[in-house]
Amino acid sequence: PYERLVFSFIRRGQSTRKSEVMTAVLGTGGWRNSYEMTMRTKQQSRRSKINYELNKEILLKEGAQRLLRTNIDAKAKKKAEMELSFYECKIKMLREELHELNSAVLIYQTAGNATTRIPLLPIPLKESVKAKYDKVVKPLLIDHYFVNVDDYSQPLEEINRMREMTLQPGRDKAGLELLFEYCNQLHFLDKRFYPTHGFIGQVYFQWFDLWVGTAAAQRTTAFEKANVMFNIAALYSQLAIEQNRSTKDGLEEAVHLFEQAAGVLMLLGQAFVNAPSLDISKSSVDFLYSLMIAQAHECSWEMMMVTEQEGDIELAINIAKETAFVAQCYKSVCDCLESSDSLSEMMTPFWRTMINLKQTHFRALALFYAGTACVDFLDDDELTVTELVEQGKMLTEMFESLEKRLATVDDQKYAGFLCFEKAVELHEESKKLTEDDKQLKKLAAVRKILEMDLNHSKAKINELKGVKRVYGLTEVFPIKGEKVLGREIRPVKPEFSKYGVVDFFRRLGPLQVFNGNTKFGRPREITMSRSAVAEGGMGFVIRGNSPVKILQVDEDSPAHKAGLLRGDVIVAVNDEGARDMSHDELVARIRSRDDAVELTVMTPVDPNAVLQAPSPKMTRSLSTSSQRPPTDFSLSREDSRRGFQLIRSSSSEASSNRSSLLGVVSEEKEESARENGGGGSDS
DSSP, X not given: OHHHHHHHHHHTTSOSOHHHHHHHHHOTTHHHHHHHHHHHXXXXXXXXXXXXXXXXXXXXXXXXXXXXXXXXXXXXXXXXXXXXXXXXXHHHHHHHHHHHHHTOOGGGSOHHHHHHSOOOOOOOOOOBOOOOSHHHHHXXXXXXXXXXXXXXXXXXXXXXXXXXXXXXXXXXXXXXXXXXXXXHHHHHHHHHHOOSSSOOOSOOEEEEOTTTOOEEEESSHHHHHHHHHHHHHHHHHHHHHHSOTTSHHHHHHHHHHHHHHHHHHHHXXXXXXXXXXXXXXXXXXXXXXXXXXXXXXXXXXXXHHHHOOOXXXXXXXXXXXXXXXXXXXXXXXXXXXXXXXXXXXXXXXXXXXXXHHHHHHHHHHHXXXXXXXXXXXXXXXXXXXXXXXXXXXXXXXXXXXXXXXXXXXXXXXXXXXXXXXXXXXXXXXHHHHHHHOHHHHTOHHXXXXXXXXXXXXXHHHHHTTTOOOOTTOOOOOOBOOOOOSSOOOOOOOOOGGGSXXXXXXXXXXXXXXXXXXXXXXXXXXXXXXXXXXXXXXXXEEEEOSSSOEEEEEOTTSHHHHHTOOXXXXXXXXXXXXXXXXXXXXXXXXXXXXXXXXXXXXXXXXXXXXXXXXXXXXXXXXXXXXXXXXXXXXSOOHHHXXXXXXXXXXTHHHHHTTOOOSSXXXXXXXXXXXXXXXXXXXXX
């Protein structure tokens, strides 16, 4: 796409140098950005191929296992055992390739982050098999909505194309908007074509597990929503890692994006249970949620280190507590991972090692900053005895528990020395973790950072050589982890209402009436001639907007004789569609005919439910033409009560919308009816 754009510039004569055009198209740093996008696309394509190959080998393995269970001779059994062993080896190799893809974190980092920071962990996007909604939509269009399928070929094509685009979203804000909009469209599809009871579409949504690569398939839109939401969280995490972590603005944006990723995962864990695949199970979602929160705290800690200047001992203690708090966050991630045997077994080894490394590394840094607080603020000439005692009290409270109170200069120096010794030990442990993992060995920046921090701790120990040992102080205990600097990190719930969409199938009529759960009989043609109309009019009363319903039919009237029934919904008038027609428009269409009135009506199975549908004002606000679809997957009890109250409050307005057709009712009666709020008028 970039090449085609470049040569289109050249053909128009806007530039003759390819490099200038590419810089103009891609912007500053565009060459690297295009390279990263290409690498991510290649990685996603490779993941897709591995998933297909892995599932094929799993099917072959299951076939070999079934063959072994049958009564076969020894020769055939030996051959089946060899094939089974081959398939198991092939599956193991493919899963190792999948783990390698999950370990590729550098392509998500910016150039500065990749060389100066320990990388953060992005959630990869899930892969899916292409699927079309034809087998779901077409049967219901024919048998439930009684419309011509060809008239809805374009909406069907649009929703199919939209799903295909969501399988490869752009790694930017536009990609996020696409996923949110598709999630909102799933709300409309679920209401229109997936009734609560009865028909279930024959379209299988097949998604590949992120950790093990196996395919899981279901026919419900809930499963599709869960996987799309997972990809929304994954995209938030990838965008967070792209931010420049050397600036305050970049770190603030990264923190906010991680909070949004955590919010999506929190909603995913609350809304979906009994997941058919490991990656969207509660244990996996909880693990990823805690990881996003921990990485948000890490970015917040980096922002603190960028913005905070040298200060007093209180600031040094707070930095030690903040660092220990980040270590505690990563420990909770480790605990969450180990709490699920299935997840721990299938987790990418690089992820497990990286999380353990960060926990150990931040514990070491917390001890380093605690030792600095103990040592760097001792000045015998300026400190009074009272100040020294107060300083010792603050330092003692910095630790979770301490055998001896740090009341003297020797106490504080020796406590600092013990902190640096323990920090060196933990830094050595972190270095060993990098040597044991083959993927971490490739990250030279990580080894460089760990070596630099180790040297800092060793240098502090050299400065304190010959420090006097203190009786009763044999070891330092962990630092108290507290969030004392910067704002609190909390998940941000996704705002689906920000991404307004228009229902592709809005021509079927308002969603409150024309949905998968409201059943109608086949459309009927009602023809009433004006010459047959007696003085009493046609004999029926209409009510409501979009669609207009038959509220009352008088006995022995022309309408009754023509077959009009109470509760009928008018879907066409004089061969013109009326599913979404307002009350006044329908009245005008009926009055416009001089010879006869032709109505096409559908009788609902439950007429009372249709007559109690939302009022005109409510219909407009909740109809499919609304630009803001509902945020949650389903209304909560509170929302339901609020909706019920709104419907009740507008019932008088709905009842006043009855009209007099070809009327014999005087203007005084109509005015009286409007004033009393109940009045409809007979036709």
